[in-house]
Amino acid sequence: xxxxxxxxxxxxxxxxxxxxxxxxxxxxxxxxxxxxxxxxxxxxxxxxxxxxxxxxxxxxxxxxxxxxxxxxxxxxxxxxxxxxxxxxxxxxxxxxxxxxxxxxxxxxxxxxxxxxxxxxxxxxxxxxxxxxxxxxxxxxxxxxxxxxxxxxxxxxxxxxxxxxxxxxxxxxxxxxxxxxxxxxxxxxxxxxxxxxxxxxxxxxxxxxxxxxxx
Numbered sequence: 001x002x003x004x005x006x007x008x009x010x011x012x013x014x015x016x017x018x019x020x021x022x023x024x025x026x027x028x029x030x031x032x033x034x035x036x037x038x039x040x041x042x043x044x045x046x047x048x049x050x051x052x053x054x055x056x057x058x059x060x061x062x063x064x065x066x067x068x069x070x071x072x073x074x075x076x077x078x079x080x081x082x083x084x085x086x087x088x089x090x091x092x093x094x095x096x097x098x099x100x101x102x103x104x105x106x107x108x109x110x111x112x113x114x115x116x117x118x119x120x121x122x123x124x125x126x127x128x129x130x131x132x133x134x135x136x137x138x139x140x141x142x143x144x145x146x147x148x149x150x151x152x153x154x155x156x157x158x159x160x161x162x163x164x165x166x167x168x169x170x171x172x173x174x175x176x177x178x179x180x181x182x183x184x185x186x187x188x189x190x191x192x193x194x195x196x197x198x199x200x201x202x203x204x205x206x207x208x209x210x211x212x213x214x
Contacts, residue, residue, distance in 0.1 A: 004043070004046045004047070004072070005046070006043055007043055008043055009028075009041055009042070009043060009048055011043075012043055012047075012048060013025065013028075016073055020073045020078075021073075022118075023073070023078055023117065023118050024048070024071060024072075024073055024078065026118050027071055027078070027080065027118070027121070028048060028071060030123055030126065030127055030130070031050060031069060031071065031130055033127070034127040034128075034130040034131040035050060035068075035069075035130060035131070036131060036133065036134045036135060037134075037135070038052065038056065038134070038135035039051060039052060039068050039069075039135060040052075040053055040065075042065070044064065044065065044067075044070075045067075045070060046072070047070040047071060047072035047079075047081070048070060048071040048072065049065075049067060049069070049070045050067075050068045050069040050070070051065035051066060051067050051068060052065055052066040052068065052135055052138060052139065053065055056135065056139075057139050057142070059143075059146070060142070061146060066138065066139070066142055067081070067083055068083060068084050068133070068138060069081060069082060069083070069084060069130065074114075076116075077107075077114045077115060077116050078114070078115050078116065079112050079113070079114050080112070080113045080115070080126070081111055081112050081113075082111050082112075082113060082129055082130075083111050084129060084130065084132055084133045084138070085111060085129050085132075086111065086141070087141065088129060088132050088133075091125065091128055091129045091132060092129070094125050094128075095108075095113075095122065095125045095126070095129065096108075098122035098125050099120075099122065102120075102122065104120050113126075
């Protein structure tokens, strides 16, 4: 994948050869026309990106603005990344059917639609896909996805803390027995005092530092 080093949309467009710039300009104009309110255009990942700003939704998995669309001129084709198409079964079926009706190859991966000319694109369907998901809906989908992710770090930390506590208890028991054997005469009060003293020292030594990582 060709990744541009341009830092603004204007600089990216200026870097393209005229014939390729024409295609990108046309698709970009469609995106801007149909894009729901709240998404912003930027240069990210070496492409024209249409995202939710971190000021609106900061809790992303990669600390990057939440991507909605991206558009790029690649070495051998153009690419339109439509994360907005995820879950839009009816619209994606319409898109595939439009390609089939036009006798065009439907070249699409998980979310990336590849094309070589503007004539290949069923712009009306693509426009509907672009307009399909509001910022609030996109955030809701992402929040649900992140909420369903396994919390391995937390589980590991709980397990580690539980194991450490169990180990500490065993150490205390053994230490108390050892001290008790060396004491010829001891009362219940003596044993309790020893237990507290040993428990305090052991707890200081084995108290785990915070291991939870984010």
